[in-house]
Amino acid sequence: MNKNTLGIFGLLVAIFAITALLNDKFISAYNMQNLIKWSSLYAVMSIGVAFVIITGGIDLSIGSVVGLVAVVLAYQLKVKGIDPGQAIITTMCMSLLIGLIHGLLITKAKIQPFVVTLCGLLIYRSLGRWLTDNQSLGPVPLEDDKGYANIDTINSLDQIFSGKIAITDSFNLPTPALFLLALGIAAALFLNRTIWGRYLFALGNNEDGARYSGINTDNMKIIAYVICSFMAGIAGILFAFELDSVQPAQTGEFYELYAIAAAVLGGCSLRGGVGSILGVVIAAAVIRLIYNSINMLGISTHLEFGILGIVILLGVMADEFLKRYSAQRAAAKQKES
Amino acid sequence: MNKNTLGIFGLLVAIFAITALLNDKFISAYNMQNLIKWSSLYAVMSIGVAFVIITGGIDLSIGSVVGLVAVVLAYQLKVKGIDPGQAIITTMCMSLLIGLIHGLLITKAKIQPFVVTLCGLLIYRSLGRWLTDNQSLGPVPLEDDKGYANIDTINSLDQIFSGKIAITDSFNLPTPALFLLALGIAAALFLNRTIWGRYLFALGNNEDGARYSGINTDNMKIIAYVICSFMAGIAGILFAFELDSVQPAQTGEFYELYAIAAAVLGGCSLRGGVGSILGVVIAAAVIRLIYNSINMLGISTHLEFGILGIVILLGVMADEFLKRYSAQRAAAKQKES
């Protein structure tokens, strides 16, 4: 854990401690379970956007991708009665394709990421509504629902994506946490232990320089967008099974802002070239924790957004301040020696 | 009108012509009136964001500023019974203050515009909800409403901000169009005819270069954010009087995306240093026109967003393509001579 990650981890611990102190039910197994579950769902999404932000780009479309993936999945299962495994594969391919299109438009047609993904935000949302005629759909069948094929498979998928694993008598680990663990470790390995991860950092800092070093910067950027959409796709599936109901117009709305906020709070710089997966995951947890604390402490829900905004702002300011301070200290030290 | 603006103007004309051809009620006075009115409301906002984009920044908070200004205005008029003129001044000062805070955080605390205004988006929305306990409010009193002071003044303000001026027997010009005209001309003059406008373009292209030339880049950026929030504030007042209803949680939601889309479609580059007020105004009109056409042609509303997204994407792609093509042409020409 490096210095930046330590800061956000400190924040997590602080809010955690304060809430636990003020409300003794906060640390109940059930609440922890929920906190872990929601944190995992949002963190998966945020990891994806971190990749894009590290390349110096942005992805505003993830909320809509989450929505579209959830819609298409539920549509296939409920309306078309398609084999569940196949349905999952189709939606994953769709999210990969979306990422690929983003990447190609950004690198080959040279349109700015902000524009491409803003249009994506609009288009995918629209597609989902049009496909289902805006009917809400549940991916998981109720007792006497018709139209679903392979109800058993669907139910076991439901167990996989939104089930629980008993750890102790009272504590069950929600399966999304396992997804987060696997994807988070894979992402961190990719970023820090493979040459491609290094290429992403390099091009995020100096794209021309990376290209002159023989790196295929276009391909690397495309990969980043594909990863981002893919993670949003996974999150879409997780959300669909978690909520058991998908509303084409609403599912995933505004999630891009959460994800970007988590990435920034977790130490990614929107200028590119900087970021850590661990930081982003912790930051996603902090955001969920803030929501949970607001509920636990009985603060008006009207203030949720505001508190979140203030925490992010203060977090980023503190980070900026610490960086400058430590740079000064280092300089002073160097001078002494 | 320069080349870029010509492109978007062509798009306006094309959509206009097609819709007029397909539905004869489209060019009715009533529909034109509405089209002008909505275009003006959104264009005012978009002009503001254009200033920020020209400096190379971004403002994600304008939707929330529109909402907060509308809420505070209605709150003062309805709940507090404050003198309407004073209420207008207070809200304008508030929007200026918001812009100032953004500018200071961005220039002095050196936090990225995306982060500052994302937090703004969250905080102002929250503030508005908290202030009114999320109750919708109308700035204009209904027949037997109590609590309002100076009902006559309010009604004449209503006439000013959302009235109509008879031009012919059937056609009435909505007053927001006059606001747009005045603010648009002022903005265009400021950008193209004053030294500060030149400074904005210079710093948008190369901030260090501008600073080394003796330009107070911080102040200029602050001014851009102040103008942006101010325009959002004006738009907030216009919307409040136009809709006669302010919903703390919803008024202005997503408007930042419209405004940014209009600015980009209108020829502003998110890299900074490029932009034209006329282009932005036309682009805002194009967006409204698309909505209107979808409505008039009876296309499914589910597709609204999607069509808008596709038009923006194609518009930006065409622009990019034309730029490259014309550069090549210029090169070829030079070769010949």
Next chain:
Amino acid sequence: KTDSEGDNDSSEARIAYVTNGVDPFWDLCAAGVRIAEKEFGIGCEVHMPTKGVVDQKRIMEGLLAKGIEGIAVSPVDAENQTPFLNEVAENSKLITQDADAPKSKRLVYIGTNNYKAGRALGKLVKEALPEGGEVIIFVGRLEQLNARQRRQGVIDELLDKPEQELSSVKFDAVDAKNLTAEGSKYTILDTRTDNFDKAKAKSNAEDAITKYENVKCMVGLFAYNPPACIDAIKEANKAGEIKVCGFDEQDALLQAIKDGNAHGTISQQPWEYGYESVKMLKNILDGKQPETSFHEVPFLVVTKDNIDEFWAKKKEMAELGKQD
């Protein structure tokens, strides 16, 4: 055959049905519209504005521009939209449905008495908790009049307050906590809002279960709230311990009623909204003026006793609506 299809073609629609947002509830209403279209031989456009007042105003302006003859609308902010509704009423036949704008020049209001429906919901809670106990309310947003009326109905019923007149309901503060009254066995702990975010609705329910260990009944006022509560309770292994009473008729809720995981719900019979709106507008266009200004659509109390029958009806309606 082509003729009858032509009737339903939206370009020839004479009337329009405008909702206040996008929700499964409105899809059921649309089903009723489709049925009535056929029955009365009149085309009707259905519009679901996405983004509140602005979208609604814009869409209705577009309809007027197209020369639509009649509009049935559920105003987002009925009170403050009055001037605009009057403008619409001057240029077209306007009726309100689902939510009323009593001060406007609308010809008639078709809808549920939400306060009464709230009291009926309160009665369901009393049935579920005969011994009394702590109750918590979930709702999307409280800025809608019908949401507030509903909530007040629940509160008044539980606290044994006298019945109020629909047009002049006095509301308790939105963030009032631990509402209780002398002689009443019930406490209304809190009202949590979620801004239509389903994930939020669920985590609100989860957090409530954590925070209030003695909560005995969760009341969901918007369609998606009860299923969210049911899920949360199930995951907390408190099925049976915490009762759920709801509003509207999402399948998950109906299933839970059937399984005994929820006590009951109040259905506004949304298809009636659509059906009655089209019928009313058709009559008005044919010169038959409505007799009263409030055309009440009766709500239905759904419990285990009548769940099968109701669910069958709902499915039938949805299917019928879809065929178009």
Next chain:
Amino acid sequence: MAEARTPLLEVRGLCKQFPGVRALHEVALELHQGEVLALIGENGAGKSTLMKILAGVQPADSGEYLIESEPVRFQNVRDAMAAGVALIHQELNLAANLDLAANIFLGREPNQFGFFQNKNIHNEAAKFLKRVGLDLPTDTLVGNLPIGKQQLVEIAKALSCDARVLIMDEPTSSLSQTETETLFEVVHDLRRQGISIIYISHRLGEVKELADRVTVFRDGENAGDLAKDEISHDAMVRLMVGRDLSEFYDRQIHSPGKVVLDVEQIRTPEHPNTEVSLKIHAGEIVGIAGLVGAGRTELLQTLFGVTPALGGTIRMNGELIRPQSPRDAIAAGMALAPEDRKLHGLVLPMTVRENASLASLKRDQNKGLLNFPAEEAVAEEAVEQLQIKTPHLEQVTRFLSGGNQQKIVLGKWLALTPQLLMLDEPTRGIDVGAKREIYRLMEKLAGEGMAILFVSSEMEEVLGMADRALVMHEGRIAGELARNELSEQAIMQLATGTPLAA
């Protein structure tokens, strides 16, 4: 004369067109094994463009490109590297967020299934760094190094490619004397190993010292070749500019006037523990010499208010000032032509007119409105006075050559007639013709009573132009040399921190 052996690398009839600019037209180039070919030409002659084509950075429009008589067509840098061609770019191209080792092996990391095999790369990197005279821990972040050291890293990176052909595009432009000498040794070493080198420089002295052969470009075309024994300063200049240039440093000694700038004990943020004091008189040209990283740029930036001083006093014409931003400094009568003209000197996407008038807009304003006639006049005057080569005033400055860009920077300041003109590396990357014009201009301005303070890493320039030289070492002024005391040896001694033997 004509050698029988085939060239290692050959280019024939190559053309390259940029929007609005004909960069290369039918150029030819030959490079033999083990030779150092110097490529020279005025700014914008097309040298860098050709090199980028050779290294696969960008494609040519037409023409042949042969390696060992085999036609090649590189799609990207990787192809070129595979064929053994490596390029050290004129602009720095390092990733500031990565460490030295990562940068040196960027794109060529030893890996297995994409995972790093990290063991050796730090040792390997250290070897290459040592070779260019950089003795730093290999896990230092590149972003923390001054620009000169970054240049050395760039060279080390190219060395690590094991290329057959190594192209160096102005490698010494931000190096000082000692580092340049280290580089020369490296070049000689490589030649001995049979590696071919294309060496681009505007410093003709270097060319003379290193080159086996010289190829000259003018306006995107071949202007001639010089064999080893024909290489001389005058010959090169003649081919480059098409005529003789005499009297390179045309200096007259003016009697210095009153003190314009009086600096006492200021401390800069980079060197907070050392104090600098100096005085500049009207009509005087003062040079600041020193090694890379000695704090010269920092000093000028502090005087100009870019990074405000930590302490000490600055007086202009006897008046105490505290410049907190360039605006303050300009108001006090200062001007600075910065070291990095693309980043700090110009707004590249803007036109000649807009750039030339940027600093004087405020003076010429009319209640905030732009004064278009005045603006035009300022730009026209700059173009005329400095003989800026531009098709028209509306030309975008990005498309101008380095020398002309530098002149626009100067024009921008001269419009304000400052009392003190500060120039940071005024001729970096500028061809001989433009160089001489800038020297002349400095002379003329000094003659008119302007005080001029310039920083230079080119020894010749300091020796030739300065009335007086200050030599900096580690943030302080190690010594001051009057014109009659100026010598290469004295400067080097002070710059390396050895006191002059009295």
